[in-house]
Amino acid sequence: MTVLSKTLPFSCYELGHCWEPVCSKASFEICIISFIESCKIYGVVYLASESLWNTAKEYGYARPIPQGEILVFAGAMTILGYYFRSEKPLSRMINTILQFILGLGESGYMVQSRQASVASLSGTPCTKDLSWREKLVELFRTKHATCPHERGCLLYFAKNACKGFINGFLLQLAVNVLPYLPRLIRTPSTVLKILRNHRNTEAGLFVAWFTCVFKSMCCVGRWWDGTEYPYHGALAGALSAFGMYFYSAPSLASYILWKTFEGLYENGCNAGYLPRIPGSVEFLYCLSTGYLFHTCIIDCRNLKPSYRRFLGQLTWQRIFQYNRHLLNPYGFESGKGFEDYWPNYDLTKVSEAVKVMGP
Known part of the structure; x- marks a missing residue:
């Protein structure tokens, strides 16, 4: 500044530190304030x-781009879905989150375990030799030998859709309730307003689509190829990301994208393909x-x-x-939203031009 x-x-x-005329005092004050607040705030600020x-x-x-966050989310989930069903996950944190949402059954570790156990069994039917019509019929009738669920795949789809909707609805409801907790004690009728919030339903549809489609595509891949491959996760991730059509969340899409880039960069450094930049x-x-x-x-x-x-x-x-009003003449609209604000200057330390501009 x-x-x-x-x-x-x-x-x-x-223009800048309008609350304190001395630069060194203003800088020191902001430094102390930022240090105090930084001790309270944890997490990483990504390139917003x-x-x-x-x-x-x-x-x-x-x-x-209309609903461009869907494309961003789909691109990131294509990569994350592939690594989620591989032996080595791209990001340990994202992999843990996906395990929490999708369950351990579709994770790469469990995929490898199931493949090893199925390979040890003799007389396992080879679904790869069936026609696509026969595979489709079997998909709705029963489950594949390597499927992690106990009953048929169709029931598995329906169960995940219902469970995902309930979880998404309740999660968004909890987010909506927290800011209103003091008001709920005084006026309990506010609960009805919060329950009718359309974001609850949208969040439920998003999680229902995400979990159901991801797991469904994994089942389809098992029936189609007769076994499990990481690329099933890539296709499942891309299609499941379209659940953001129901629940627009650009911040989530941006966060997942940058975490994906971070994981790819880290893997590239570990493999020796990319330089590790200090700091x-x-x-x-x-x-x-x-x-x-x-x-x-x-x-x-x-x-x-x-x-x-x-x-x-x-x-x-x-x-x-x-x-910010001082920046308006230079092609910016910085003063918008601050029309009623003017600093409480020490008039002995400002120029006549600024005095004239003031209220």
Whole structure:
């Protein structure tokens, strides 16, 4: 911000740290505040790509893609689905999450275990020699020898669809209830409003589609090839991702995409195909956080409310005390949303031009 103030005809006090005229005091204050808040906040801030995309759309650098998050999610799940059913998962954390959602039965470790046990049995029917019509009939009648479920595949599909819908509905319901807990004690009738929230149903449909289609495609692959292959997981992941049609979640798609890139990079480094860059995680964290701050100052509208709350918490709301109106004449719309705000300056330390612009 100091560099920007050298370009514009305003001091950094007039434009940036409007709550404190002395640069060193303002910097030290923000440093202490950020340290305190950083001790409370855990997790990784990825390159909030969503904000970058929103900014590119706002200024005409990119065209919006209707429901583009589905394509992003499908691409990531194609890779993650393949590795989920392989011996070595791409990301241990993502693999654990998928095991929690999809169960251990379809994971790569269990696939290898089942293949070993089936291979040791004599007289196992070879479904690969059946015609596609016969395979389709058997798919609806019974289960494959390597299927992890006990009863027929059709019942397996229906069971996962129902279970997925209930889990998704309850999970979204819990997310909706938490912010209203104090109000629920005073007005219990608010429960009905929360229950009727359409996002509950959408989340249920998303999880139902995701779990049912993924497991169903794994069953289809077993019947089609007579055994299990990792590529079944790739196809299952791609098709299951279209459940996001019911429940739009760009942040989830972006997070999964970057975790996939992270896993691919890590595997490439371990295999010796890619160089391991020292401090790359720290650099990515700094770049991501810096971009969020930049976007919050230049055009706060392109940030999600959760990101704005994060930056506000991180700086004890100092980030919203910038004088964004001074940037409006330079092609930005930074002042939108802050029309009624003007810093409480020490008038002895600001220029006459800024005094004239004030309320």
